[in-house]
Amino acid sequence: MKQNLTTVQMSKIQEIFSDRVRFNRVERVVYSHDMGIMPEQIRAMIGCTPDGVVQPTSVGDVIALAKLAKEEKIPIVPRGAGTAGFGGSVPAKAGIVVDFVRMNKILDINTENMTATVEPGVIWSNLEKELSNRGLTLRSFPSSSNSSTVAGWVAQGGSGYGSYEFGDCLQNIVSLEMVLPNGQLKTFVGEDLFQVYSLCGITGLIVSVTVRAREKDEESVILSAFPNMKSASGFLKALSEKNVQLWNVGLSTPAYVSLKQKALEHYVLPEDQYLVTMVFPKPRRSTVENPIRELTTKYSGKIMREKLAVEEWDDKFYPMRFKKLGPTLVASEVVIPITEVAAFVEEVERKFKGEFALEGTMVGHDQISILGFMLSDERKLGFPLAYACALDVMDSGEKHGGKVFSVGMYFTDRAKTFYGEERLKNIWNFKQFVDPEGNMNPGKIIPISMDKQSPTKMLSAAMKVANAGSGLIGLAGRLLMKWQGNDFTSPLDDELTDDTFACAQCGYCRNVCTVFDAIPWESNSPRGKYFILNQHIKGKLPMDDEVGKALYPCTTCKKCDSVCQIRAHNAHHWMALRYEFNKNKLQNTGLGIIRDNVLNTGNFWGVPAEERLKWLDVPTETHGKIAYWSGCWAGTIMDNMAQNATRIMDHLGIPFVHFRERERCCGLYLTLGGYKEDFQNLVRENLEMFKEADIETIIFSCPGCYATFNENYQQMALEMGLECNIRFKHITVFLSELIADGRLKFTDPLSNTITYHDSCHVGRWFGHYDEPRSVIRAIPGIEFREMEHIKEEGLCCGLVSAFDSLPTVAQSGMKRVEEAVATGSEYLVTNCAGCGSQFNATCHAMGTEVQQMDLTELVARALGIPTMDPSEKVGVYMAQCVEMLKDSVLAPIVVPAEVKK
Numbered sequence: 077m078k079q080n081l082t083t084v085q086m087s088k089i090q091e092i093f094s095d096r097v098r099f100n101r102v103e104r105v106v107y108s109h110d111m112g113i114m115p116e117q118i119r120a121m122i123g124c125t126p127d128g129v130v131q132p133t134s135v136g137d138v139i140a141l142a143k144l145a146k147e148e149k150i151p152i153v154p155r156g157a158g159t160a161g162f163g164g165s166v167p168a169k170a171g172i173v174v175d176f177v178r179m180n181k182i183l184d185i186n187t188e189n190m191t192a193t194v195e196p197g198v199i200w201s202n203l204e205k206e207l208s209n210r211g212l213t214l215r216s217f218p219s220s221s222n223s224s225t226v227a228g229w230v231a232q233g234g235s236g237y238g239s240y241e242f243g244d245c246l247q248n249i250v251s252l253e254m255v256l257p258n259g260q261l262k263t264f265v266g267e268d269l270f271q272v273y274s275l276c277g278i279t280g281l282i283v284s285v286t287v288r289a290r291e292k293d294e295e296s297v298i299l300s301a302f303p304n305m306k307s308a309s310g311f312l313k314a315l316s317e318k319n320v321q322l323w324n325v326g327l328s329t330p331a332y333v334s335l336k337q338k339a340l341e342h343y344v345l346p347e348d349q350y351l352v353t354m355v356f357p358k359p360r361r362s363t364v365e366n367p368i369r370e371l372t373t374k375y376s377g378k379i380m381r382e383k384l385a386v387e388e389w390d391d392k393f394y395p396m397r398f399k400k401l402g403p404t405l406v407a408s409e410v411v412i413p414i415t416e417v418a419a420f421v422e423e424v425e426r427k428f429k430g431e432f433a434l435e436g437t438m439v440g441h442d443q444i445s446i447l448g449f450m451l452s453d454e455r456k457l458g459f460p461l462a463y464a465c466a467l468d469v470m471d472s473g474e475k476h477g478g479k480v481f482s483v484g485m486y487f488t489d490r491a492k493t494f495y496g497e498e499r500l501k502n503i504w505n506f507k508q509f510v511d512p513e514g515n516m517n518p519g520k521i522i523p524i525s526m527d528k529q530s531p532t533k534m535l536s537a538a539m540k541v542a543n544a545g546s547g548l549i550g551l552a553g554r555l556l557m558k559w560q561g562n563d564f565t566s567p568l569d570d571e572l573t574d575d576t577f578a579c580a581q582c583g584y585c586r587n588v589c590t591v592f593d594a595i596p597w598e599s600n601s602p603r604g605k606y607f608i609l610n611q612h613i614k615g616k617l618p619m620d621d622e623v624g625k626a627l628y629p630c631t632t633c634k635k636c637d638s639v640c641q642i643r644a645h646n647a648h649h650w651m652a653l654r655y656e657f658n659k660n661k662l663q664n665t666g667l668g669i670i671r672d673n674v675l676n677t678g679n680f681w682g683v684p685a686e687e688r689l690k691w692l693d694v695p696t697e698t699h700g701k702i703a704y705w706s707g708c709w710a711g712t713i714m715d716n717m718a719q720n721a722t723r724i725m726d727h728l729g730i731p732f733v734h735f736r737e738r739e740r741c742c743g744l745y746l747t748l749g750g751y752k753e754d755f756q757n758l759v760r761e762n763l764e765m766f767k768e769a770d771i772e773t774i775i776f777s778c779p780g781c782y783a784t785f786n787e788n789y790q791q792m793a794l795e796m797g798l799e800c801n802i803r804f805k806h807i808t809v810f811l812s813e814l815i816a817d818g819r820l821k822f823t824d825p826l827s828n829t830i831t832y833h834d835s836c837h838v839g840r841w842f843g844h845y846d847e848p849r850s851v852i853r854a855i856p857g858i859e860f861r862e863m864e865h866i867k868e869e870g871l872c873c874g875l876v877s878a879f880d881s882l883p884t885v886a887q888s889g890m891k892r893v894e895e896a897v898a899t900g901s902e903y904l905v906t907n908c909a910g911c912g913s914q915f916n917a918t919c920h921a922m923g924t925e926v927q928q929m930d931l932t933e934l935v936a937r938a939l940g941i942p943t944m945d946p947s948e949k950v951g952v953y954m955a956q957c958v959e960m961l962k963d964s965v966l967a968p969i970v971v972p973a974e975v976k977k
Contacts, residue, residue: 080127080171081099085150086099089141092137092140092141093130093132093137093141096130096131096133097130097131098597099128101617101622102599102608102626103129103597103599103626104125104126104127104128105125105611105616106597107126107129107155107158107167107173107598108124108125108126109581110158110161110164110165111158111159111160111580111583112160112161112162113161113404113405113454114166115454115459115460116614117460118538121535121538122485122519123167123168123170123531124166124168125170126167126172126173127150127172128173129172129597129598130172130173130174130175131175131176131177131178132174132178133178134179135253135255135261135283138174138255138283139255139259140259141172141174141281142255142259142281143258145515146258146259150171151170151171151172151515151518152172152281152515152516152517153166153172153277154176154231154277154517155174155175155176155228156176156197156231156232157224157228157586158581158583158598159220159224159582159583160228160232160482160484161407162481162482162483162484162487163484163485163486163520164231164276164277164484164485164517164520165276168485168518168520168530168531168532169518169531174281177197177596178197178596179196179197180195180197180199181194181198182194182198182206185207185210185212187210187212190212190288190291191250191286191289192206192212192286192287194226194284194286194287195283196225196226196227196281196284196285197227198225198226199221199225199587200218200220200224200226200229201221203287204221207289207292212291212292213291213293214248214287215238215241215289215290216235216236216239216242216244216247217238219237219392219393219395219437220582220583221236221393222584222587222639223583223584223586223587224583226285227285229245230245230249230273231273231275231282232276232484233245233246233273233274234445234481234482235411235445237355237392237437238323239437239438239439239445240324240325240439240440241321241322241323241324242288242290242323243439245273248287249273249286249288250265251263251264251269251285251286252264252269252284252285252286253282253283253284254272254280254281254282254283255283256279256280256510256511257279257280257510257511257513257515257516261283262280270502270503271502271503271506274482275503275520276483276484276520277517278507278511278516278517278521278522279507279510279511279516280510281516293359294357295355295357295358296355296356296357296358297353297385297388298353298354298365298379298382299352299354299384300351300354300368300372300378300379301345301346301351301352301377301378301380302350302352302375302376302377303348303376303377305350305418305421305422306418307350307375308327308350308352308375308377309414309417309418309421310418311352311371311372311374311375312325312327312414312417312444313414314371314374314375315354315367315368315441316414316442318371319441320367320368320371321356321363322356322364324353324354324355325352325353325354325355325437325438326392326435326436326437326438327350327351327352327353327434327437327444327446328350328351328388328434329350329425329434330346330347330348330349331425331430331431331434332433332435332449333345333346333349334347335398335401335449335451336397338398339400344387345384345388351380352377353388354368395449396449396580396641397641397642398433398449399579399580399641399642400643400644402451402452402453402577402578403574403575404452404454404455404459404578405449405450405452405580406449406450406452407450408447408466408467408469409446409447409480409482410445410446410448410478410479410480411439411443411444411445411481412445412446412473413443414441414443414444415442415477416476416477416478417446419476420472420473420478421434423472424469424472427468427472428465431451431554432448432450432469433449433450434446435447445481447481448469450466454577455564458554461554464549465546467539467543467546470487471547474490474493480493480494483495483520483521485519485532485535486539488519488521488523488524488530489523489524489543491521491523500522503522504522504527507522514527519531519535523536524536566613567656568612568613568656571645572609573613575606575642575644575646575649576606576609576610577613578642579603579606579607579610579644580641580642581606581607582603582641583601584636584639584640585601585635585640585646586598586602586603587639588635588636588638588639588869589635589636590633590635590888591877593888593891594874594884594887594888595881595884600626600629602646608623608626619656619657619662620662621966621968624660624662624966627650627657628664628880628966629880629881630647630650630876631872631876631877631884632647632651632836632876633840634647634840635840637840638840648787651748653750654748654749655750657966658749658969661968661969662966662967662968662969663750663966664748664879664880664964664965664966665963665964665966665967666878666879666965667748667879670745670749671745671746671749671754674741674743674746674754678739678740679708679711680709680712680741681708681713683712688711689711689736689737690715691716691718691719692706692718692722692734694722694725695726696732696733696734696736697733697734698733700732700769700770701770701773702731702732702772702773703732703733703734703735703766703771703774703775704718704722704732704734704774704775705775705778706718706739706778707741707776707778707909708741708778709913710778713909713950713953714909714912714916714930714949714950715946716945716946717778717909717912717946719943720930720936720943721775721807724932724935724936724939724941728814728819735765735769738765740761740762742758742762742778742781743759744781744784744788746758747788748876755792759793759796760798762789763789763793763798763799763800767799771802772802773804774804774805775806775807776806776807777807777909778908779806779837779838779841779908780837780908780910782804782806783841785804786804787841806844806907807907807931808844808847808848808851808907809844809847811851811931811932811935812847812848812850815850815851820854820935822854822935823938823939824938824939825855825938826856826857826858826934826938827857828857828859828903829859829861829899829901829903830852830859830860830861830902830904830905830934831860831861831862831863831903831904831905831926832848832849832852832860832866832904832931833870833873833892833904833905833907833915834848834867834870835873835906835907835908838908839868839870840870845866845867845868851931851935852905852934855934855935858934861901862899863892863899864895864898871888871892872888873889873908873911873914873915874889874914875888875889875910875911875913875914878964879961879964880964882958886918888914889915889917889918890922892918893915893918893922893926896915897925897926902925902926902927903926903927903928903929903934904926905928905930905931906928906931907930912946913950913954915928916928916946917950917954920947
């Protein structure tokens, strides 16, 4: 992990990129891999750890870097989202990784010509969304569209969904702009695209791409099942011969269907059939349905129910669901002539006895791209040998007239077969002309027989040896892995360890992560955290403060959980890690301050109990079935929430217990800080207090308290052998139930336009999306307008990031308020004191027309109950919070000398 750059070189790079460059150890490690799982023996053969990572924001940045790299002879490695597995974006000679994540603007959408021009870091799914708003859609896109970038697919090459009708990626590119190694900006069109396409950036850095689109139509899907591969193959060939006008055609083998259903625990499709999924624009249905039915019958197949077809197609972006069963996948991808696909699939199935799960997507009418997966385990000694199975599959593909899907770094020895001898010679000549120093992504595409300076000589030699005996090596690896016991040890708990190795590294989490959105370094993404943990478990990264700082940032919004291929409980893992930090003598200094406040005064703010309870102006009980819990934030900074809730309950004649001065913090901030013993003590005290008061149900205004009691208390009580039989309920759910029961009826119509924010802990944590909306819709006179991102896709307010990144807090707040402004509403209604404080302060700071209001205030107004404005108090406390946490950082715990003695 040696740094190859000089201090002067790093200083020059810093001059260009300022805070958009990182040279630290953890970030360099995180950018040392792509989606593929490389055996450690292979990683050791190349300089895969970069010397630094930069994130350009403009073409000017890229030009300046190219000139500097040429002058200083620094290797440059372009990177989109790292979602391929062929090593194209992995350094082979260290150098600088150029992460294009910040160059993510859609520059132009031309509805007349049906084209879109974008910066290199634009994600396909985001482009598709914008096209859809203009009545257009993509002609073709990769299966990794939820995370992969436009320039990344261009540089990688290949085919995807829509390739049956519109061909591979190249056939959907109009033009592109690229910065050459000398810093010159050049446009490529027509035949010149061959000097860029599928070359992994060895000839320059792509800075914009213009792609073709088509008119948007509703999709129709038909799913046919066949008893054997011969029948399925015959059907596919017949579709082509009859020129049935389909947009996409996919194939799934029984092994693939079986593994996917096992991972999902959802068994609806036959696991002994070969499935063909056909997608086409709905207007074509009258012309394509009959031929499909006739051909399906002719080849002994049957049409599956439309619901199953739609369900299968809707899950198209999740081909790696079953990686969790591995937890590692050995993957292989080849492009096969359709005339040979049956023989190829049957050979792979025979050789691997169903262990290789295959799925395919047709490329044009005469080829099919087959992606294969075999479950494995990189933690076992036999994994490097089992890895050779992928090479065996590729050998079989080439024997049947096929070729590898892409060359990248690992398959340069197959470049002549992939490109053809003449084209490869032209690529090499152009490479030598524009990049005589060999700075642009060295070690990729060009075989060592041509590039004598290639840094992958050892790797190529090893791959040749593996290729020569891939069948026997792969068999030996599989046998070794079966014989080897599960004696792998990890410093982390089993569930986190399993999910760390099972992580598909697909990057879907990056595109939704609140922290990554604000500060888009790979270490800030859930995917990045899992790779850091992978290296920690393997003993390559100690749990020191640098590693801890990288693992710490998380708003616990759970957006990553909702898109995770393996359905990992990511947010829970990041919270559980906080205990690990404490074990390793690390603590967040901001949470250390909060801990002292909680232990000394019972609340986040350190406010005396008698001061905190001035809002309580209705009678309460000391014993009873229902209790109301106000919490640190709703009972202090936004005490109008607590006042509204208690006044509403009193107005409706619902007696309730409030513990007044005895109410202490729920303990959320103790769990966030990793203070397990403190939290256990608090759990015991609170549960004893509830039992003493005969409580059966507790109502919460604060979603953080609600989540802590619902999940952390239940888990900790089980661990401590305590009883926890209380029902915890958020106020939005409680109010919704009262309306449904006819106990809550509104008397005062309101004439307001409002929009509503789903807080993370009420929404994604517990799925309460309908209940607050039912309350809003029950209030007469309200005009309700939804924001762009709602429910499962709702944006996080970002407030929890105050403990590690105040800029993240600011960006998240402004982004959400801007969405509220776009609705033209008067009020942004919230259900959380944290979200409410964030948006209240942000609305005032931005001077927006829209203002924050809590849902209970809306209800209270509709009942004629007086309410108070919390804005002044919010301003005071938020300023206090910023001051208190401005220097918050994860750091080693310092034990005073007298304590040590």
